[in-house]
Amino acid sequence: MEKTYQPQSIEQPIYQRWEDEGYFSPQGSGAPFSIMIPPPNVTGSLHMGHAFQHSLMDAMIRRERMKGKRTLWQPGSDHAGIATQMVVERQLAAQNITRHDLGREKFLEKVWEWKGQSGGTISDQMRVLGDSVAWDKERFTMDSGMSAAVQEVFVRLFDEGIIYRGQRLVNWDPVLHTAISDLEVISEEENGFMWYFRYPLADGEKTADGKDHIVVATTRPETMFGDAAVAVAPDDERFTDLVGKFVELPLVGRRIPIVADEYVDKEFGTGCVKITPAHDFNDYEVGKRHDMPLINIFTDDAKINENAPEKYRGMDRFDARKVVVEDFDGLGLLEKVVDHKLKVPRGERGNTVIEPYLTQQWYVAVETLAKPAIEAVENGDIQFVPKQWENTYFSWMRDLQDWCISRQLWWGHQIPAWYDAEGKHYVGMSEDDVRAKYGLAADLELTRDEDVLDTWFSSALWTFATQGWPEETQDFKDFSESDVLVTGFDIIFFWVARMIMMTLKFTNKVPFKTVYITGLIRDERGDKMSKSKGNVIDPLDLIGGIDIESLVKKRTYGMMQPRLAEKVEKNTRETYPEGIQAYGTDALRFTLCSLASGGRxxxxxxxxxxxxxxxxxxxxxxxxxxxxxxxxxxxxxxxxxxxxxxxxxxxxxxxxxxxxxxxxxxxxxxxxxxxxxxxxxxxxxxxxxxxxxxxxxxxxxxxxxxxxxxxxxxxxxxxxxxxxxxxxxxxxxxxxxxxxxxxxxxxxxxxxxxxxxxxxxxxxxDAQSEADVEWLKGVIEGVRNIRGEMNIAPSKPLDVLFRNGSEQDKARLEANLAFLQKLAKLETITWLNAGDEAPMSATALVGDMEVLVPMAGLIDKDAEIARLQKEIDKAAKDLERIEGKLSNESFVAKAPEAVVAKERAKCDDLKLMVSKLEEQKASIESL
RNA sequence: GGGUGUGUAGCUCAGUUGGGAGAGCGUCGCCCUUACAAGGCGAAUGUCGGGAGUUCGAACCUCUCCACACCCA
Missing domain, CATH: 1.10.730.10 (Isoleucyl-tRNA Synthetase; Domain 1)
Known part of the structure; x- marks a missing residue:
């Protein structure tokens, strides 16, 4: 064997052999045990969080396999609708082609082509990590089997009235032209302004303090074209008299009412809030309560539409904002502008400001699905680890919104709905199926819904759709009710909860019995790892190593802002002046496991x-x-x-x-x-x-x-x-x-x-052997301590004497002479009987027995006194505390007998120890 | 504003029903002793965030305050 451990040379050949031999696939006749991998995004690569979760999953699955279970670790990836579409569109853009130039069919061919080339990145990484997944069962959420399951689920939910089509506010990406999920919207605080606008009161009304207008504060002036009301708090005395009256909406000239609503915070802004139900989620709710009209003022591109005065039509939302403010100012209706920090919702993918936007979409009514999903956790069929997270799950499940499942993309599961010329929709497995199902004439023209389903809709079916459902296959029976799900807390809502709902609904089984929620891996300073911060660590670099230049290049690659890149480079060089060594997979995995303590x-x-x-x-x-x-x-x-x-x-x-x-x-x-x-x-x-x-x-x-x-x-x-x-x-x-x-x-x-x-x-x-070895270690450590404290070289053989030993000590000594001599490096060992003379020595105590190392020529008198004093002080401190305890009557009276006895014994030991050490010290001092 | 979590050695963190404060890394000293210097041996280090309470006894239970983090609005 090599003299040092060289992970690079052993790891991959072993993996290759395991894979070739088929060890990863379910085998044997034991009870089934399965883990479904959280399918990573096919466009991505594995980051530290994945490496962490995979290390844990693999550890679990390997242990269960060794315990004789018939194990399946199901691998696969998800098709990542938006992300994938964007990657391919960007490639096309480099050739000056849009997806519309190609058309849907050709474009999808391109996507599959891309997937064929790049989809292997993650599997390669998993092989490096040593993941013992069943490669022969690998699935992709766009596989035909998955697609069939998705369609089946959609049709059945539609037929039951759980899936419906409706008009609601969604998170709209005006650049990508699609609805996106809450998860894909990142709201972060940004510096902005709060504009204070005067809205003139109609019909000659006056405020309590005699003004002819009220003032609303807004961060989004351009939405005022869609205002449907001004709201005040019901208990706000300043405005009580104005509730039910009207204001004249400037620039538009529309009369809108003043209403009272709980939503308004008296303390915030002016206490008057403009309500724009078609462009704000809170306002939408207020609007519903007061039966307000929904006035949509944007186009799909977030440009002002025909519902606004002509002057503003066609303007981009941010241009319109400037103009609106100018026009208010020109009319003398701009009271003031103050700096204001606000949360701006941006799309995860394109960083576009996301618009709450009124559209027709497909929805899942989650209420009936949620109930059993809550119960499954309440009654323990599904358990979260750490248990704490169940609260997070419940709090979300109790406050569910219907789930918007349609996306205006091409890449994904196309919705199995067809429309006739009047826009009436029909849902079925195919156009023929629809015609048969609804009894439609053969010549009735039908067009298929262009939209696709949210990627999470298919991942929600992951545990059973991967196992052959809707067929009742053996795999489905054995593995679809998986044992553990390992994932991060950030997707409890988006994935875990939805999997539970869908799986219970369609299989009457839970998707997993345990949900193990991992913490989030941060960098050495505690910051979240992110590309833009440039503090991402690639697990593969920890395994294989990377030199500093390559690391800097990797971290700053594609960074648009030179200043940021500079900062990233500086930090990187500071943190890893020598780059990163190759530590190997095992060391990384073991480290990650050792960090899995349940913390966040x-x-x-x-x-x-x-x-x-x-x-x-x-x-x-x-x-x-x-x-x-x-x-x-x-x-x-x-x-x-x-x-x-x-x-x-x-x-x-x-x-x-x-x-x-x-x-x-x-x-x-x-x-x-x-x-x-x-x-x-x-x-x-x-x-x-x-x-x-x-x-x-x-x-x-x-x-x-x-x-x-x-x-x-x-x-x-x-x-x-x-x-x-x-x-x-x-x-x-x-x-x-x-x-x-x-x-x-x-x-x-x-x-x-x-x-x-x-x-x-x-x-x-073997308790006896353990006690004997404890004794042996005590003697050896005593001698080593004296060596260390007295600076006696480990190589120097010592003569020692044992004094005041019991019969047991003597027996142990005789039985272990060779061990003692070797490990404490002793020349001779002398047993002293009572009354035998001993030379002046440094002393170590092992129970009652004294181990003596003669001082002559070796040990400095003062040093030994100091060493003994240190030991005495330590013991005396302990003794003091314990004596205090024992002299407390109520302790002796009320504490359990065993505890008191233990303290008494400890007290006796310490007393003896102190007196022996004192004695020893005195005799050296008297020298 | 509502919720959740965290605060223990210089750093990163354990501490299972309340009963002697621990580990790894780092630090200091000695040592290339025939597995290992990516090592061996020895040592030092803590008002367990602050305060109050319950208890014979609190890092652990209760209350309160402080700091930080995250989620939701």
Missing amino acids: DIKFDLNRLEGYRNFCNKIWNATRYVLMNTEDQDCGQNGAEAELSLADKWIISRLQHAEEAVNRAFDTHRYDLAAQALYEFMWHEYCDWYLELSKPVLWDENATPAQLTGTRRTLVRVLEAFLRLAHPMMPFLTEEIWQRVAPLAGVEGETIMLASYPEAEEAKK
């Missing part, structure tokens, strides 16, 4: 990754040691006689505890604790102690073959078990090593992937 935000710290890369190296080197000492030797595979040492029994016992801890952590979705338990066991028990304890046996010329076999057997067996235990989190390293170690451990199998997952065995726990 996760700062990604490269030091952590480095630490776990070092852990990989530690495992690697421990293996080298094991192989050096076991290869070509008898490790008991063939049943040779084996005698287990104390260390052997101890590490076997500790392994049971580790197995227990890891399994418990997995079962409770605490992957951080599982990682911690693996780390702790491997590094601090197996490597730090057990390997060292194995040396005195293996290097003992007088060791019997049975003793040698016992230790070799334990070395390989415990390592082999650890590899299986760790495999779900670090698949490559463990496979590489397992291939060599398993035969020595007498374990057969082609791959660790299909080996059994370790479970603790109660019978292998």
